Amino acid sequence: MIFRWFGRKKPEETAPKDEAAQDESARLESATTAPEPEVEPVPEVAPAPPRVEAPAPISDPAMPAAQPPDTPAAPTAVEPPADPALPATPPAPELPPAPAPAAIQAPATEEAPPSRKGWFAKLKEGLSKSSSKLTDGITSIFTKRKLDDEALEELEELLITADLGPATAAKVTAELARTRFGKEVSPEEVKSTLAAEVARIVGPVARPLVLDTALKPHVILVVGVNGTGKTTTIGKLARQFKAEGKSVMLAAGDTFRAAAVSQLKIWGERTGCPVVARDTGADAAGLAYDALERARAEKVDVLLIDTAGRLQNKTGLMEELRKIVRVIKKLDETAPHTTLLTLDATTGQNAHSQVEIFRDMVNVNGLILTKLDGSARGGVLVSLAEKFKIPVHAIGVGEGVYDLRPFDADAFAKSLMGLNAE
Numbered sequence: 001m002i003f004r005w006f007g008r009k010k011p012e013e014t015a016p017k018d019e020a021a022q023d024e025s026a027r028l029e030s031a032t033t034a035p036e037p038e039v040e041p042v043p044e045v046a047p048a049p050p051r052v053e054a055p056a057p058i059s060d061p062a063m064p065a066a067q068p069p070d071t072p073a074a075p076t077a078v079e080p081p082a083d084p085a086l087p088a089t090p091p092a093p094e095l096p097p098a099p100a101p102a103a104i105q106a107p108a109t110e111e112a113p114p115s116r117k118g119w120f121a122k123l124k125e126g127l128s129k130s131s132s133k134l135t136d137g138i139t140s141i142f143t144k145r146k147l148d149d150e151a152l153e154e155l156e157e158l159l160i161t162a163d164l165g166p167a168t169a170a171k172v173t174a175e176l177a178r179t180r181f182g183k184e185v186s187p188e189e190v191k192s193t194l195a196a197e198v199a200r201i202v203g204p205v206a207r208p209l210v211l212d213t214a215l216k217p218h219v220i221l222v223v224g225v226n227g228t229g230k231t232t233t234i235g236k237l238a239r240q241f242k243a244e245g246k247s248v249m250l251a252a253g254d255t256f257r258a259a260a261v262s263q264l265k266i267w268g269e270r271t272g273c274p275v276v277a278r279d280t281g282a283d284a285a286g287l288a289y290d291a292l293e294r295a296r297a298e299k300v301d302v303l304l305i306d307t308a309g310r311l312q313n314k315t316g317l318m319e320e321l322r323k324i325v326r327v328i329k330k331l332d333e334t335a336p337h338t339t340l341l342t343l344d345a346t347t348g349q350n351a352h353s354q355v356e357i358f359r360d361m362v363n364v365n366g367l368i369l370t371k372l373d374g375s376a377r378g379g380v381l382v383s384l385a386e387k388f389k390i391p392v393h394a395i396g397v398g399e400g401v402y403d404l405r406p407f408d409a410d411a412f413a414k415s416l417m418g419l420n421a422e
Contacts, residue, residue: 119405124415126397130378131418134162138194139187146184152177155190162376163348165383172197191417198382199413206409207391209366211241212337217249217295217303219328219335223321223358224342226309229370229396231260233342234304235267236396236404242271246301251291252277253284253324254308264306284308284320285327292331305336311357318361325362340366340393343384348377355388368404370396378416 124131137158141151152173159169175197176190211218220237224230231254238248250273254260258280268275276291288305295303307324310317328335341364343351351369358364367390372378385392392407414420 120411120415122403123395123397123405123408123411124418124420126373126403127378127412127415129374129376130162130372131416133376134158134194134379134416135187135191135418138190142185142187142190144184146182147177147180148182152181159194159379162379163383164379165349165386168201168379168383168386171201171386191419195413195417195419198416199409201382202385202392202407202412203409205367205385205389205392206407206412207393208406209237209338209340209393211246211302213301215334215337217292217300218337219292219303219305219332220338220340221305221307221324221336221362222340222342223307223362223364224309225311225344225354226257228309228342228344230254230309230342231263231267231306232399233340233368233370233394233396233404234264234306235271236401238267238271238273238302238304239401240404241302242273247298248273248302248304249291249295249298249300250275251288251303251305253288253291253306255280255282255284255287256308256310260306260308285323288324289327289331292328292335296331314357321361338366339364340368341390342368342370345369345372345375345378345380348375348380349383351380351384352387355384355390359388359390364390366390367392368394368396369407370404373397373403381412382416 138155141154141158145151155176156169156173159172160166164172172194176193180189180193222230222234234250238250241248248271250264250268252261252264252275254264255278261277261280265275265277267273276287276294278287284307291305292303305324305328307321308317325336339362341355341358343354345351347354355364355367367384369381369384369392372381372395381392381395384390394404395407395412396404
């Protein structure tokens with residue numbers, strides 16, 4: 001067998017060389033191993049360990065990657081833009097202002113109550129549609145003209161078209177003829193005379209709504225055709241009574257319309273008044289009875305009862321209103337102590353028929369005229385006062401909570417004729 005020896009030299013390779021060869025070999029070995037002063041050793045003999053790359057940056061940008069010691073700095077890597085949601089050094093967060101508690105949130109329409117002068121300006125602005133129709137007509141009739149029969153006839157027709165009604169128009173023009181007939185009159189004189197006569201007619205019915213403090217509660221039944229502003233009027237009255245320091249309870253007696261119940265609940269939240277309500281279609285008389293029973297137990301000052309106003313079935317509505325009155329009289333034979341009828345001024349002479357209908361249903365003893373600011377028929381209040389003699393407790397000339405105010409005969413008459421307050 002032939003054995004191959006690995007790692008051992010052949011005999012001839014281990015034999016000594018001659019002297020010359022040995023000297024030459026020593027010289028070469030010395031030349032390759034002797035260090036030169038200005039040249040660094042080449043790292044082929046002892047190769048440097050493999051370079052360890054720094055680990056890629058982790059998701060936390062606040063921890064920089066470590067660099068190996070005594071090694072050239074690696075080129076700066078282009079990092080992706082920092083996530084704005086995770087800044088390297090987060091600034092102190094700005095806290096938003098704390099929202100107002102919902103329980104004390106004021107109504108959207110809340111504003112400072114106007115002064116008497118401010119209310120007159122609001123009233124005059126609200127009656128501008130009605131007053132412009134009258135004042136423009138008066139100016140066209142009485143510019144450089146005597147007060148004769150023809151002028152009086154034109155004036156009477158103008159007053160009728162402004163919804164003062166034939167009887168009221170005849171009475172007003174008769175008073176003007178008594179004092180100024182045959183004389184040349186200016187439009188301002190005519191307006192002043194008419195304003196004084198209007199104030200004289202509506203003065204007796206301008207009565208504030210007075211509550212009987214001996215009653216616990218004073219029951220107010222609010223009636224009227226749907227759309228005349230019954231529910232809004234109840235909410236505004238509740239705010240006024242609360243401002244006077246009285247406790248108020250609301251009864252959602254218009255159980256026919258879910259929207260009316262929801263609206264009254266909103267007013268209850270705004271004014272801080274409890275609301276007695278039932279499901280849609282519930283018995284309105286039973287609800288009124290429960291509300292009065294609760295108001296008496298809690299010694300509430302005022303109970304405001306909302307009612308339905310659908311005239312499509314007049315007989316059914318009449319029976320429902322009469323039943324409400326009958327039922328609450330079982331608890332208090334004097335209730336309701338006030339029955340308010342809300343009237344929409346934009347309906348003009350139709351307001352007369354509404355007064356007659358509801359007066360037959362229940363004992364209406366007070367009127368509230370709404371939406372005077374949207375009507376050119378503000379004169380209807382004069383004809384209502386002349387015909388029915390029912391107290392007018394308040395008028396509305398806007399949607400704001402302070403736009404329902406006690407009826408002032410003098411302020412109304414002057415505003416209707418476009419005159420300024422004295």
